[in-house]
Amino acid sequence: MRTTLSLGILGLWALFAISMPLLPLTPNLIHLEHILEPPVTEALLGYDDLGRHIGERLLVGARTSFLVAFWVVLLSALIGTSIGTLSAWHGGRWDQLIVQVIDIFLAFPGILLAIALAGLLGPGIENVVLALATVGWVGYARLARAQVLSLRHREHVMAAQALGTGTLRIMTRHLLPLMAAPLIIEATFGVAAVVIAEAGLSFLGLGVQPPDASWGAMIRDGTRYMLVAPHMVLAPGAAIFAVVLAVNLLGDRLRDRLDVRNAPGGVST
Amino acid sequence: MLTFLVQRLLGALVVVAGVATLVFLLIHLVPGDPVEVMLGESASVADREALRVALGLDLPIATQYVNYLQGLLQLDLGTSFHFRRPVTELLLERLPATLVLAAVTLVITLLLSLPLGILAAVRKDTAIDTGAMAFSLLGVSIPNFWLGPLLILVFSLWLGWFPVSGREGFASVILPAVTLATGLAAIVSRMVRSSMLEVLGEDYMRTARAKGLPPVTILLHHGLRNALLPVITLLGLQLGALLAGAVITETVFSWPGVGLLTIEAIQSRDYPVVQACVLLISTGYVFINLLTDIAYAWIDPRIRLGEGA
Numbered sequence: 232m233r234t235t236l237s238l239g240i241l242g243l244w245a246l247f248a249i250s251m252p253l254l255p256l257t258p259n260l261i262h263l264e265h266i267l268e269p270p271v272t273e274a275l276l277g278y279d280d281l282g283r284h285i286g287e288r289l290l291v292g293a294r295t296s297f298l299v300a301f302w303v304v305l306l307s308a309l310i311g312t313s314i315g316t317l318s319a320w321h322g323g324r325w326d327q328l329i330v331q332v333i334d335i336f337l338a339f340p341g342i343l344l345a346i347a348l349a350g351l352l353g354p355g356i357e358n359v360v361l362a363l364a365t366v367g368w369v370g371y372a373r374l375a376r377a378q379v380l381s382l383r384h385r386e387h388v389m390a391a392q393a394l395g396t397g398t399l400r401i402m403t404r405h406l407l408p409l410m411a412a413p414l415i416i417e418a419t420f421g422v423a424a425v426v427i428a429e430a431g432l433s434f435l436g437l438g439v440q441p442p443d444a445s446w447g448a449m450i451r452d453g454t455r456y457m458l459v460a461p462h463m464v465l466a467p468g469a470a471i472f473a474v475v476l477a478v479n480l481l482g483d484r485l486r487d488r489l490d491v492r493n494a495p496g497g498v499s500t
Numbered sequence: 501m502l503t504f505l506v507q508r509l510l511g512a513l514v515v516v517a518g519v520a521t522l523v524f525l526l527i528h529l530v531p532g533d534p535v536e537v538m539l540g541e542s543a544s545v546a547d548r549e550a551l552r553v554a555l556g557l558d559l560p561i562a563t564q565y566v567n568y569l570q571g572l573l574q575l576d577l578g579t580s581f582h583f584r585r586p587v588t589e590l591l592l593e594r595l596p597a598t599l600v601l602a603a604v605t606l607v608i609t610l611l612l613s614l615p616l617g618i619l620a621a622v623r624k625d626t627a628i629d630t631g632a633m634a635f636s637l638l639g640v641s642i643p644n645f646w647l648g649p650l651l652i653l654v655f656s657l658w659l660g661w662f663p664v665s666g667r668e669g670f671a672s673v674i675l676p677a678v679t680l681a682t683g684l685a686a687i688v689s690r691m692v693r694s695s696m697l698e699v700l701g702e703d704y705m706r707t708a709r710a711k712g713l714p715p716v717t718i719l720l721h722h723g724l725r726n727a728l729l730p731v732i733t734l735l736g737l738q739l740g741a742l743l744a745g746a747v748i749t750e751t752v753f754s755w756p757g758v759g760l761l762t763i764e765a766i767q768s769r770d771y772p773v774v775q776a777c778v779l780l781i782s783t784g785y786v787f788i789n790l791l792t793d794i795a796y797a798w799i800d801p802r803i804r805l806g807e808g809a
Binding site for chain 2: 332334453457476479
């Protein structure tokens with residue numbers, strides 16, 4: 232039941248995000264006569280401080296957070312897994328250097344590095360993706376490295392090597408399938424982390440710029456009118472909360488299902 | 501123990517040096533010219549050059565790096581562009597607020613997560629357990645920048661119990677601390693539960709019960725003390741992350757700590773202050789982790805005598 236609910240929420244999120252440009256929306260249209268109005272039938276979530284439809288802006292925000300989550304997780308997972316795999320496979324001095332670099336990146340708590348980086352790069356959705364991917368690859372690199380270290384001496388890998396199989400083919404055909412489960416789980420929880428991080432950056436004014444909408448920026452605007460128009464803060468926050476909760480539920484379920492601890496090549500082997 | 505301490509300390513210093521280098525590179529490689537930002541586009545070339553020389557930005561990057569490291573060793577973090585005061589002074593001014601916030605957060609976290617985790621473990625698979633774990637899931641899923649405004653809405657605006665923002669008196673620390681503690685308590689109570697569950701099945705627990713000790717003594721003295729080890733590690737790790745989370749929470753509540761200073765500095769492009777804040781928070785994180793390691797080894801001899809040493 233929970234899984235269905237999570238998948239439903241995430242499905243809606245993706246659907247809104249992808250179909251948003253096709254819908255006849257006017258998220259930036261200003262209705263001066265409706266400024267700060269609470270929900271009514273023609274605007275189910277009310278109007279914001281400029282008299283714009285909050286419901287429509289919520290859909291635009293869904294697209295922003297979906298695109299950022301998609302690109303950040305894709306880039307982080309690709310770059311991190313490649314670096315971690317290559318590092319562990321080749322070992323030696325390069326590996327030591329990579330481990331040192333990973334340790335240094337991990338010494339930045341939470342999204343502090345992303346906040347600093349996004350602040351220096353300036354606002355914009357590309358810069359948000361860049362900042363979050365710069366921070367995000369480390370987790371995948373560490374995970375991939377740990378797995379390859381334990382997998383590279385497996386018999387089937389050594390057999391492939393003895394048969395003269397190319398490095399790239401060994402990695403994609405003999406290592407990656409065995410590493411996939413924990414990486415997929417990491418990526419799932421990664422989506423939740425990125426959604427919160429993007430909204431957090433936008434909340435701080437370091438994310439997408441007006442008039443583009445982001446859930447975080449909507450909360451930021453709403454905090455100025457909390458006494459007169461609490462609906463401005465409630466709607467976008469509930470949207471973030473629903474998506475993150477759905478992802479976390481799904482991640483927990485996935486972790487139980489794939490049972491990383493017993494999976495071949497799991498971190499503990 | 502001494503070898504262990506020295507090893508860990510050296511390791512932490514290497515990481516801090518790496519962090520300092522990364523922060524330096526970050527500030528200097530990212531496009532955007534602080535001089536242009538400070539003077540505006542209409543400034544004359546001569547003025548720009550004068551400022552560049554005054555800030556030492558005309559020197560080769562290697563020289564700037566050496567100067568920066570030398571400054572760090574003497575705890576000289578430069579001068580703020582915006583406030584025109586030594587950065588160290590600014591940080592010392594803001595640090596107490598962040599430390600107070602962190603301390604109160606820690607207390608609330610422990611008050612929430614220990615009873616919750618223990619109860620959930622003892623009453624496993626009952627409504628209490630389900631409820632505690634539901635709280636944990638909600639706690640990790642709710643972002644600070646939403647929970648904060650919600651708490652302000654209910655407890656400051658509607659009920660009028662606490663000030664909306666700022667730092668006036670003890671009451672003003674409660675809402676930001678609760679905001680930070682919710683996420684932390686969610687993670688910690690989960691850990692307390694699973695760690696307690698493991699301990700509850702141990703032989704010495706059965707022995708304690710067989711001796712006829714009172715249940716509370718068994719639970720707290722035999723159970724909790726052994727279950728706390730992994731919890732301490734997690735708490736150490738998360739406490740550092742809390743410092744970063746404080747950046748957002750301090751902004752929500754206008755709490756005048758290091759986190760708010762970071763955001764103010766980013767907005768005014770005050771590079772020396774951004775650099776110093778990021779460095780301070782990260783160094784704090786590294787040293788909290790170091791202290792956790794040491795505390796862990798202190799409590800559990802297996803760590804320092806075994807593979808960890």
